[in-house]
Amino acid sequence: MSNQDVLLRNNTGNKSKAAMVDGFVVRINEFDDIKKTLLNTSKDGESLNTIIIGQRGAGKTTLMHRLNYAILDEKPLSDNYIPIMFSEEQYNLSDLTNLWEAIAIGIEDNFYKEKLSNSIDNIIETEENYEQLSFDLLQNFLQSINKTAILFIENINFFLKKLNENEKKKLKSILTSKSPFILIGSSTSYNDGSIDFADPFYKFFNIIQLDGLTQKDCEKLLINIGQQYGEEDQIREIIASYPGRVEALRRLTGGVPRTISYLFQIFLDNENGKAIKDLYLLIDTLTLLYKSELDQLSTQQQKVIDAIARKWDAISVKEIAKRTRLESKNISSILSYLEKNQLIDKVPTSTKNHLYLIKERFMNIWYLMRFGRKHDKENVKWLVRFFDAWCDESELTKRLKNHIINLKNGKYDANAAIDMGNTFLSCENIPDNLKEELISATNSVLPDRLLKRSKTTEKDVLEDIKKMVKEARFEEAVLRLKDVENKDIAYFLLATSIFLMQGDHQKALEAAKSAWALDDQNSMISITLGIIYELHLNDPDTAMGYYEKSLTLPHPHPYAANRLGSIYKEKKDIESAIKYHELAVSKNIKKSLLSLGNIYLEKEDFEKAEKYFKDAVNAKLNGSNTALAKLFTKKKDKKATENALLDAVKEKEENSNINLGRFYLVQKKPIYKKAEEQFLLAIEKGEIDGYNQLARLFMKQKQTDKAIATFEQGLSNNDSESAHQLGHIYNKRAEFKKSDEMFAKALELGDNSVVGCWVECIYNSKRNDKMLFALELLEKHKPISNNIRFNLHYAKILLWNNKLIDSVSVIKKQINYISEIYSDEEENKFSHKVLSELVDFFLLLIAKKEYDLTLDLFSDTNDLDLKTMLKPIYYLLMNELKEHYPMEYLKAGKELTETINDLKKEVEYLRN
Numbered sequence: 018m019s020n021q022d023v024l025l026r027n028n029t030g031n032k033s034k035a036a037m038v039d040g041f042v043v044r045i046n047e048f049d050d051i052k053k054t055l056l057n058t059s060k061d062g063e064s065l066n067t068i069i070i071g072q073r074g075a076g077k078t079t080l081m082h083r084l085n086y087a088i089l090d091e092k093p094l095s096d097n098y099i100p101i102m103f104s105e106e107q108y109n110l111s112d113l114t115n116l117w118e119a120i121a122i123g124i125e126d127n128f129y130k131e132k133l134s135n136s137i138d139n140i141i142e143t144e145e146n147y148e149q150l151s152f153d154l155l156q157n158f159l160q161s162i163n164k165t166a167i168l169f170i171e172n173i174n175f176f177l178k179k180l181n182e183n184e185k186k187k188l189k190s191i192l193t194s195k196s197p198f199i200l201i202g203s204s205t206s207y208n209d210g211s212i213d214f215a216d217p218f219y220k221f222f223n224i225i226q227l228d229g230l231t232q233k234d235c236e237k238l239l240i241n242i243g244q245q246y247g248e249e250d251q252i253r254e255i256i257a258s259y260p261g262r263v264e265a266l267r268r269l270t271g272g273v274p275r276t277i278s279y280l281f282q283i284f285l286d287n288e289n290g291k292a293i294k295d296l297y298l299l300i301d302t303l304t305l306l307y308k309s310e311l312d313q314l315s316t317q318q319q320k321v322i323d324a325i326a327r328k329w330d331a332i333s334v335k336e337i338a339k340r341t342r343l344e345s346k347n348i349s350s351i352l353s354y355l356e357k358n359q360l361i362d363k364v365p366t367s368t369k370n371h372l373y374l375i376k377e378r379f380m381n382i383w384y385l386m387r388f389g390r391k392h393d394k395e396n397v398k399w400l401v402r403f404f405d406a407w408c409d410e411s412e413l414t415k416r417l418k419n420h421i422i423n424l425k426n427g428k429y430d431a432n433a434a435i436d437m438g439n440t441f442l443s444c445e446n447i448p449d450n451l452k453e454e455l456i457s458a459t460n461s462v463l464p465d466r467l468l469k470r471s472k473t474t475e476k477d478v479l480e481d482i483k484k485m486v487k488e489a490r491f492e493e494a495v496l497r498l499k500d501v502e503n504k505d506i507a508y509f510l511l512a513t514s515i516f517l518m519q520g521d522h523q524k525a526l527e528a529a530k531s532a533w534a535l536d537d538q539n540s541m542i543s544i545t546l547g548i549i550y551e552l553h554l555n556d557p558d559t560a561m562g563y564y565e566k567s568l569t570l571p572h573p574h575p576y577a578a579n580r581l582g583s584i585y586k587e588k589k590d591i592e593s594a595i596k597y598h599e600l601a602v603s604k605n606i607k608k609s610l611l612s613l614g615n616i617y618l619e620k621e622d623f624e625k626a627e628k629y630f631k632d633a634v635n636a637k638l639n640g641s642n643t644a645l646a647k648l649f650t651k652k653k654d655k656k657a658t659e660n661a662l663l664d665a666v667k668e669k670e671e672n673s674n675i676n677l678g679r680f681y682l683v684q685k686k687p688i689y690k691k692a693e694e695q696f697l698l699a700i701e702k703g704e705i706d707g708y709n710q711l712a713r714l715f716m717k718q719k720q721t722d723k724a725i726a727t728f729e730q731g732l733s734n735n736d737s738e739s740a741h742q743l744g745h746i747y748n749k750r751a752e753f754k755k756s757d758e759m760f761a762k763a764l765e766l767g768d769n770s771v772v773g774c775w776v777e778c779i780y781n782s783k784r785n786d787k788m789l790f791a792l793e794l795l796e797k798h799k800p801i802s803n804n805i806r807f808n809l810h811y812a813k814i815l816l817w818n819n820k821l822i823d824s825v826s827v828i829k830k831q832i833n834y835i836s837e838i839y840s841d842e843e844e845n846k847f848s849h850k851v852l853s854e855l856v857d858f859f860l861l862l863i864a865k866k867e868y869d870l871t872l873d874l875f876s877d878t879n880d881l882d883l884k885t886m887l888k889p890i891y892y893l894l895m896n897e898l899k900e901h902y903p904m905e906y907l908k909a910g911k912e913l914t915e916t917i918n919d920l921k922k923e924v925e926y927l928r929n
Contacts, residue, residue, distance in 0.1 A: 033587075034086060036245065037079070037082050037083060037086060038083065038086055039241075039244075039245060040241055040242070040245060041079065041083045042234075042237045042238055042240075042241040043076065043230055043234040043237060043238050043274060044076050044079070044080050044083075044227065044274075047069070047080060047225050047227065048080060048083055048084065048087075050225065051067055051084060051201070051225070052084070052087060052094070054067070054223065055088075055094060055097075055098065055167075055199075056093065056094065064193070064221045064222065064223055065199045065223075066192050066199055066200045066201070066221055066222050066223065067200075067201045067202070067222060067223045067224075067225060068173065068202050068203070068204055068214055068219075068222045068223070068224050068225070069081065069201070069202070069203045069204075069225045069227060070203070070204050070205070070206065070207060070214070070224060070225065070226050070227065071203075071205070071226065071227030071228075072205055072271075072273065072359075072376075072377060073205055073275070073377075074273045074274060074275025074276055075227040075228075075229075075273055075274060075275075076227055076274045076275075077171070077203035077227060078105070078171060078203070079274070080227070081102070081169045081171065081201060081203060082102070082169075084100070084167075084169070084201065085100045085102050085169060088100040088167060097163075097164065097165060098164060098165050098166070098167050098199075099124065099128055099159075099164050099165070099166050099167070100166075100167045100169060101119075101120055101123040101124070101166055101167065101168050101169065102123070102169045103119065103123075103168065103169060103170045103171065104171075105171045105172065107170070107171075107172070107175060107176055110170075110176050110179065111179045112148070112179065112180065112184060113148050113152070113180065113184050113187065113188065114141065114147060114148045114151055116168075116176075117137060117148070117151040117152050117154075117155055118134060118137055118151070120155055120166060120168065121133035121134040121136075121137050121151075121154075121155060122134050124155075124158075124166070129162070131158065133154065133155065133158060136154055137151045137154060140154065152191070156196055156197060156198075159197035159198075160197055164197065165197040165198065165199055166197060166198055166199070167199045167200075167201060168198065168199065168200045168201070168202075169201050169202075170200065170201075170202045170203075171202070171203045172202075172203060172204060172205075173200070173202025173203060173204055174202075174204045174206075174209050174211070174212040174214075176202075177212050178211045178212060185218075189218070189221060192221060193221045200222075202222075205359050206359050207224075208357075209357055209358070209359070211357075228272075229267075229271040229272025229273060230267065230272035230273075230274060230277060231272070232264055232267060234272075235263070235264075235267045235272055235277055236256050236263070238274060238277055238278070239252050239256065239263070239277065239280070239281050240252055240253060240256070242278060242281045243281070250672075250675070252281065263280075266280055266299070268912060268915055268916060269379065269382065269912060270299070270378075270379045271377075271378055271379060271911065271912060273379070276299070276303075276379065279299060279302050279303070280299060300382075300383050300386045300387065303379075303383055304383070304387065305519070305520045307380050307383050307384070310360075310380075314360075317341075317343060317347070317351060318351050318354065318355060320341045320343065321337060321341060321343070321348060321351045321352065321355065322355065322360065322361075322375070322384075323340075323341075323384075323388075324336070324337045324340035324341050325337065325361060325373055325374060325375055325381075326375050326380075326381050326384040326385065326388075327340075327384075327385065327389060328340075328374075329374075329381055329385060329910065330374065330908040330909065330910060331364045331372035331373060331374040331907060331908040331909075331910070332372060332373055332374065332908075333370055333371075333372055333373075334348055334349065334352070334370065334371075334373075335370070337352075337373070352373055356373075359376055360375070360376055360377075361373050361374065361375055361376050362374055362375075362376045364907050364908075366903075366904060366907060367903060372904075372907060372908060374908075374910055378910050378911055378912040379912075381910070382912075482494050482497045482498065482501075482511065482515070483511075485497060491515060491518055491519035492519070494515050494519075495515060495516070495519065498511075498512055498515065504531075505535070506532045506535050506536055506539070506542070509528045509529065509531045509532035509535070510528075510529075510532055510541075510542070510545070512524075512525075512528035513525045513528040513529045513532065513545060513549075516528060517549070517553065522549065522553040522554055525549055525553070526546070526549050526550075526554065529542060529545050529546045529549055530546070532545075533546060538570050538571060539570070540567040540568075540570045540571075540572050540573055540574040540577070541574060543563045543564075543566050543567035543570065543574070543577075544563065544564065544567045544574045544576060544577050544580075546560075546563040547560040547561070547562075547563035547564040547567065547577065547580060548560070548580070550563065551580065551584065557584045557587070557588075560580070560584065561581060561584055563577075564577040564578075564580050564581045564584075565577070565581065568581075568600075573604075575600075575601055575604030575605065575606050576601070576606060578597045578598070578600040578601035578604060578606065578609070579597070579598065579601040579606045579608065579609050579612070581593075581597040582594045582595070582596075582597035582598035582600075582601060582609060582612060583612065585597060586612070586616060591616060591620065594612075594616060595613065595616060598612050598613045598616070599613065602632075607633070607636045607638055608638065610629050610630075610632050610633040610636060610638065610641075611629070611630070611633050611638060611640070611641065611644055613625075613629040614626050614627075614628075614629035614630040614633060614644055614648070615644070617629065618647070618648055618651065621651075623648060623651070623652055626648050627645070627648055630644050630645040630648055631645065633645075634664070637668075639670060639671065640670055640671065641670075642661050642662070642664040642665035642668055642670055642673075643661075643662070643665050643670050643671075643672075643673065643676060645661040645664075646658050646661035646662045646665065646676070646680075649661055655684075658680060659677075659680060662676055662677040662680055663677065665677070666695075672699075674695045674696070674698045674699035674702065675695070675696070675699050677695045678691075678692045678693075678694075678695030678696045678699065678714075679692075681695065682714060689714060689718060692714055693714055696714060721746075725743065725746060729743070732759075732762070735766055737762075737763045737766035737767055737768035737771070740759045740760075740762040740763035740766060740768070740771075741759070741760070741763040741768055741770075741771050741774065743755075743759040744756050744757075744759035744760035744763060744771065744774070744775065744778070745774065745778070747759060748778040748782065751782070753782065753784065756778065757775075760774070760775035760778075764798075769798060772794060772795065772798045773806075773807065773810055775791075775794065776791045776794055776795055776810065776814060777810070779791045780813070780814065780817060788814075788817055788818055789818060791814050791817075792814050792815065792817075792818050795807075795810070795811050795814055796811075799811070803834070805831050805834050805835060805851055806850055806851050806854055808827055808830070808831050809827075809828070809831055809851060809854035809855055809858060810854050811827060812824045812825075812827040812828045812831070812858055813854065813857050813858045813861060815827065816858065816861050816862065816865070817861065821867065821870070824858075825870060825874070828855075828858060828874070829874075829877070832877075832883070835851060835852075835855070835886075852886075855886075855887070856887065856890065859871065859874075859887060859890045860890070860920065860923055860924055860927060861927055862874075863890070863893065863894060863897065863924055864924045864927035864928045868894065868897065868898060871894055872894070872898075875887075875891055875894070888909075888913065889909075889913050889916045889917050889920060890920060892905075892906055892908075892909040892913060892917055893917050893920045893921060893924070895909075896917065896921075
């Protein structure tokens with residue numbers, strides 16, 4: 018699978034079959050249910066027609082395409098059915114006759130050469146009752162071959178709206194009879210204002226609802242993308258090391274698969290980063306998608322959306338009227354429109370005064386982060402911090418240098434590189450020199466990014482535009498383009514680059530074509546057009562024409578040969594792929610050496626594969642020794658594999674020590690010592706994955722005992738950390754006496770940090786017999802200077818000991834200090850621990866049913882807005898008190914539901 022497949026998030030139908038099938042790891046239950054229904058045709062009265070409902074990006078299209086491939090490939094489905102997959106854009110479908118025409122074309126193009134469409138054309142031209150006769154023709158044909166056509170129609174509600182009432186009734190009659198037609202459609206909602214699938218008229222459809230992914234499915238999807246992107250180990254490491262960060266973003270985004278696919282790349286680019294940084298990157302990534310949707314609304318509709326979005330929690334009509342200064346009657350009409358168009362949700366109440374909130378919760382978060390005031394943005398940040406603290410910890414680190422290295426070594430296609438580059442350019446904390454290096458690398462590798470080459474007589478204007486591009490201010494750059502009067506080739510190339518970065522591929526194409534019209538002998542323009550068609554418009558055939566043209570021009574661009582080789586490889590025309598990659602190599606495009614090696618590796622022509630990989634090694638291409646090792650692995654030549662991996666280590670290729678360590682570990686008789694040596698070397702070099710691999714080594718060797726022995730050896734050398742870790746190991750084993758001994762020993766050896774861990778282990782194990790001991794331990798080792806985290810921990814243990822007044826007094830003194838920790842974007846690396854302690858305190862307070870006191874703390878006026886900071890806990894409290902506050906708990910958005918339920922379970926645990 019190519020990198021491009023991974024990035025085609027918004028165009029599932031353009032993914033390769035292999036990518037679609039291999040990448041289908043979620044929505045398995047729904048897939049199996051529909052397959053089971055199709056196979057179980059013997060049950061009378063059971064409808065085989067299905068509507069898949071889910072918000073955009075929920076995986077409706079992916080599920081339908083996967084079903085399509087299952088019907089094509091799996092018996093007995095392929096014996097009984099013909100799948101007809103309609104494109105998402107159904108401009109040609111306006112009545113039933115159009116439907117029969119489209120089905121006829123689908124059958125002809127993909128299954129049987131029966132000239133059904135010609136017959137239907139003749140019927141339409143000569144017969145008055147052409148719709149019925151066209152249907153009869155198709156039905157008779159399908160019955161003659163004993164097949165049923167399954168019609169996959171996306172946004173089926175759009176098509177149904179185009180039909181008149183008689184046509185709708187006729188279609189229903191066809192689908193509920195024994196005719197050879199089954200419909201599997203999709204919709205973003207049950208009711209779009211015109212078509213209501215909850216209406217009895219549509220009860221012949223089975224309804225399948227696609228909800229947000231669970232944590233397990235989210236991780237499966239991320240790992241699968243990692244496998245196809247060559248980053249499985251890295252994404253597994255992120256999930257294992259920072260589960261809270263991954264879970265925080267899943268909850269915040271509602272677990273929408275498409276959004277999760279964006280998060281995959283963001284996690285890699287922000288490998289060890291905080292969830293708050295992931296949020297910023299995701300906001301940037303989705304701006305064009307959300308902005309285009311809101312731009313279509315009228316001014317008054319936008320005002321209402323603004324009022325609802327800024328409130329975030331559900332809001333009443335009265336509040337909307339106050340914020341917008343519109344009449345309530347007018348607002349009600351607008352709300353009705355927005356609800357029908359899936360932009361808002363209505364939250365019913367026990368009165369006529371219902372509440373409203375933005376339907377897609379992450380769109381609301383995006384809105385606050387893009388257009389909200391400082392306080393609005395803080396609302397979002399605190400929720401991310403809460404999720405992160407509630408689930409686990411994370412740290413911040415950037416991988417821009419690795420991105421540039423990968424770019425130079427051809428590890429990204431143009432689409433991936435620009436997506437990544439735009440993300441990095443939008444990050445304020447990246448040094449300017451690195452941004453300049455990124456732009457330089459992008460321009461040198463991708464000929465459709467010609468910012469350095471773009472010069473016009475209006476130098477200052479263009480310099481302004483380039484600066485805007487560097488800062489990812491693409492909309493401003495587009496507006497500024499209007500100030501350029503001299504629209505020469507350089508201008509159009511600059512415009513092309515900007516439109517591509519903005520994601521407006523059609524305008525980029527128009528600009529490139531304008532440049533081509535001025536100079537059709539310019540190979541740079543020709544290859545730029547090729548890249549636009551290939552990588553952005555998914556039209557490789559047209560792209561090939563421009564690439565081939567580029568090679569025939571006075572100054573041919575050799576990169577065109579590389580691209581042609583890749584396209585022919587995708588088309589399975591291996592001979593042509595080899596021809597063009599060889600041409601690229603002859604023109605000094607060295608990256609084609611690895612491409613040729615991989616082609617021959619797939620062909621199992623090991624001799625030629627070895628030649629090209631060795632040429633790549635001699636050319637010092639990064640990853641070439643690793644590729645050579647892959648070849649030798651396939652040849653089952655262990656010694657040659659080991660030598661190649663050793664060479665990779667010498668050349669400092671990425672993950673070389675890790676790969677060599679794995680080699681030793683996966684042998685039938687694992688060479689544990691050598692594996693351990695390599696993982697330790699990786700750790701010394703700062704390769705974080707080395708820790709993970711070393712842990713796996715210990716696990717494979719039943720590593721717990723070895724770990725204990727190693728810690729005991731450290732302890733014999735007076736290593737306090739060894740005693741500390743042994744304390745945790747024994748505590749997890751519920752060997753509390755040994756655990757206490759080890760924590761005490763660590764404290765004796767001078768590790769005062771063990772006190773907090775020791776007390777926390779006692780608290781979490783609910784060792785009520787040690788309750789007073791834990792409190793005395795904290796009081797004995799209380800730090801001299803103010804330590805917020807210690808004090809919050811102390812307050813919780815005071816509360817555990819039922820010293821209510823003292824505990825609240827400690828909390829009130831600390832609350833205002835907490836805001837200082839979160840005063841800048843980077844935040845203290847222990848800040849999530851502080852928030853976690855505060856969460857624990859409030860949960861214990863609620864568990865003890867100290868509701869009035871909890872309300873007082875939420876209502877207190879101080880520098881920190883606890884309702885904002887602890888939003889899920891506030892709504893948990895309101896849920897506990899819903900008899901007294903019947904409207905308040907209903908205001909919580911869906912993004913809080915799962916977390917509130919988790920908090921409820923924690924409170925019940927504390928009460929038992």
